[in-house]
Structures are given as C-alpha cells and as structure tokens.
Amino acid sequence: MTTATTSPDGLGGAAMGRRPENRRQWIVKILWTGIWLVYLSAPVTDLLDGGHGVLARVLGSIGLAVFVVWYLLLVFRTGRSERNGLALGSLACLAAESAALALGLGREWLVLFVYVAIASGAALPVRLARWTIPAASALMAGLALVVPDGRAFLGALLVPALLGGFAMTGVRELVRTTIALREARATVARLAANEERLRLARDLHDLLGHSLSLITLKSELAGRMLPDQPEQAARQVADIEQVSRQALVDVREAVAGYRRPRLADELAGARLALAAAEVAAELPGEPDLTGIPEDIETALAWALREAVTNVVRHSGARRCTVELLRRRTPGGQVLELSVEDDGTGGSGEGHGNGLTGLAERLHTAGGTLEAGPCGSGFRLVARVPAGARADVGSPA
Secondary structure, eight states: OOOOOSOTTSSSSOOTTSOOOSHHHHHHHHHHHHHHGGGGHHHHHHHHHSOOOHHHHHHHHHHHHHHHHHHHHHHHTTTOOSOHHHHHHHHHHHHHHHHHHHHHHOGGGGGHHHHHHHHHHHHSOHHHHHHHHHHHHHHHHHHHHHSTTTHHHHHHHHHHHHHHHHHHHHHHHHHHHHHHHHHHHHHHHHHHHHHHHHHHHHHHHHHHHHHHHHHHHHHHHHHHHTTTOHHHHHHHHHHHHHHHHHHHHHHHHHHHHHHOOOHHHHHHHHHHHHHHTTOEEEOOOSOOOTTOOHHHHHHHHHHHHHHHHHIIIIIOOSEEEEEEEEEEETTEEEEEEEEEESSOOSOSSSOOHHHHHHHHHHHHTTOEEEEEEETTEEEEEEEEESSOOSSTTSOO
C-alpha cells in the first residue's frame, strides 16, 4: 500500500515521496502503486460472494472505484506542499466513504482505512500527517467495534495503518533530505569550479601582468628610439624577446601545475568512479609520498587513472582492489601500485593505446608496467623508483 519505486534517486523511476517527472516515471509509479491495490481483494470478494443485493453490489462497486481513483490522485500529488487544505478535504471524504462502505457492506471494507492512512503520509507534510494518521486509525478502530465481527479484523489492520502511514512520512522526509543534499553538493561543486577559475585568473594575472606591462613599455620605447638610435632600439627589442620568452616559460609551468594529477586526488576519484559503477572497491588510505619526486607521483597517478578507467569501462568487474606498497629490490626501493579486478580484462588482443601510452610514461619516469590476466580477472602493476633518479628513463 506504499508507493515505493525501484529507483530511490529518481533517475530510473519516480522515487518514493516524489512526483513523476517523465512518462517512464509515471508508468513505473503506476505499476508499483497498483501492486499494493491487491489488498483490496477482500472488498472485491465481498462484492462477489458476500450475499449482497444487486443495488448494494452496484453502489459498492461504484464506491470502490471512486475510492481507488481518489486514492491514486492523492498519492500522485506527493511532493506538492501547496494546497494542503485540498488534500485534507480529500482525505476526509475518503474516510467518510470508507466508513459508509464499512457500515453498509461489512467488516471486509475496513481495509480502506489503511489506504487512507497511507495517503495521509504520502500527501501531507509531517506536521499534519502526524495527526491525520492516528485519526484515521482511531476511526477504523471505532468502526471495528460497531461493525459485526469487526473486532476480528482490528488487530490485523490497525498496525499496518499506523506503520504504513508513518513509514510514508519518514520516507518522504528522507527523499526530501536527499534532494536537498544533492542540490547542496551540486552548489558546492559549482562554487569550487568558480573558485578554481578565479584562482587561475589571479595566477595568470600575477604571471603575465608585469611581463606584458614591461613588453608594452619597451615596445613604445623602442619605437621612439628606432629612427635616431637604432642600436638602443635593438637592445630594447632584445629585452622584449627575453621577457616574452620568460613569460611563456612561466605560463607553461603554471598550466603544467594545474594539469599535474596528484595520487591522493586520483585515489579519491577512483573511489567515486568505482562506487558509481557499483564495483566493490578496496583502496588504500592517504598515501605516504615522503621523498617521492613530483614526476614519479604524477606517473603513478596517471597509472591509477588509466587502470580504474579500464575497470569501469571495459572489464565488467564486480570487485577491484588497489594496493600501494614500497618494496626493496636489487636496484633500490620502488613504489608499487597494483590494481586487480575480477572482470574479463577486455578483448584480450593485446594492450590498447591507453596502456601503451602509460607504459611509455612510466618508462620516462624510470618505471615499468605489467598488465595481464590474473586468476579470474585482470591485474595491472606499475613500479617507479621510490626516490630521486640518477638516470632518467632507465627501468627501476
């Protein structure tokens, strides 16, 4: 009698506590809500085999159809906080109709009050639902004492009415909180991106402001000197060339710093990527990179990024283990990064461009790459020197 769906985040279907936003979500929510209408089989059976007259059957059928349509309208208005008065009036009408049907046709119709309680939790905010749910349950209990043999149904219906109604309020608030957290996370991401752009703009201004100003001044000075003092003008032009070259070097270093991946950041990104792909991941904590040069760390960061990308996109794995260890070898200490999964490992037709480029990058950093099938999955191992390299480009 609840209105849950198969997609709590609202991406694949209409989430419990949220209004559908597209055709697919409408279909999913209608089907899921319709499943719980099976508990109306008791009133339907009573109409068919309860020994009622023709007029009672006709009126009961009309009343049940009106109740179901009204109930669905209330459930599908979930998430609209305005016009609570209309929802309260509708719930009052549903409760009155349920009472009339129970008094006129028998105890089997008391189950309608469970749907009234559920609709209260789905359509009303908590401040109102905490009163309407007990009220609907109390009215049902009172009628159960009046309707013949209604007490036999009281225990089986009172608990579902209370639990179902308050469960709907809890789920609705949970969905509301999840939506708010998702929006807050998106806002934080936008602010972080804006802050990064501002920082880049400030750094480029600091790097280029002085150099460009100096180039402008020397250009004007060289222009004034050119007709009468060509040698001094030539010196100014030479200064301009030197300043512009230095500015180009500074810009390249700044951009390289922005593009340089960090191993800690890549581990955090790998954790998010594997979680999004529903791959159970075992990753190390904050890496200890004491004494590790930046180019070595960068090579390992690229290796981790490429390995995790292959796991997510190509392997079809359900589990992935990442280890980062320091090992002592005859050639000295090495830092070893291993990424192992239980997937297929791709087509098996040799390394692709990604792994080939990664091997070249590691070789430039003085490291090695091993990648291939391992047991029931695939394993990638990247090794780099755990210290300054005496001979750049030689294997570890």
